[in-house]
Amino acid sequence: MEEVSRPKEKTMEEVKGFVRRVLLFKFKAKTAPDHVKKLIKDYSNLVNLVESLKTWHMGKDANIENLHEGFTHVFELTFEDAEGIAAYMVHPAHLKFHERISPHLEKIVVIDYKPTSFHT
């Protein structure tokens, strides 16, 4: 992922060669914190099981403005291309994980996109 900050001359253009999926989760209140941890660990393990999933990151909300709309966790997954996401969607490991986590989610947002960045 190419990231260039404060270039002298800049244009906006597509970052070549990968697509990203961002997900926001709000877990149900009844799901125990330890089970949330276990689910997240299993989620991270998909990077070992699904060839087209290249990187996996997560974080817990620390926004101080109260603009999180109840979402507590953010996940960033990267794939080489849109076909990589399509392959992930139907991969048995993903489908199995999806089935396990879904009952614990109160709400979810998913956005797929090709990042646009600065380049000199």
Place this chain on the structure above:
Amino acid sequence: MEEVSRPKEKTMEEVKGFVRRVLLFKFKAKTAPDHVKKLIKDYSNLVNLVESLKTWHMGKDANIENLHEGFTHVFELTFEDAEGIAAYMVHPAHLKFHERISPHLEKIVVIDYKPTSFHT
């Protein structure tokens, strides 16, 4: 940003040295597409005006599952630390931009977090 995929042995740990802000926007229908473009360009220019803002990326939703909840744009901003976000929040260039874009947003979600990743 350190990103390691499919390590042989892995642990989850905090990615050192930066915090990230993810924002999802839904622009109002009445805001003209050309004006959305201009606002986004001005947004990207904050990386040139605010010292603590290190990188800026954006993308338009291409999710095929219809889980975007109406959000159309995603933005990823990185800062060196939480103090960097605090400095950004009160920076005159950010405040001015915030005032300009707010009337055009139907909804927004903001999540700040320290990414956790895989490391071998």
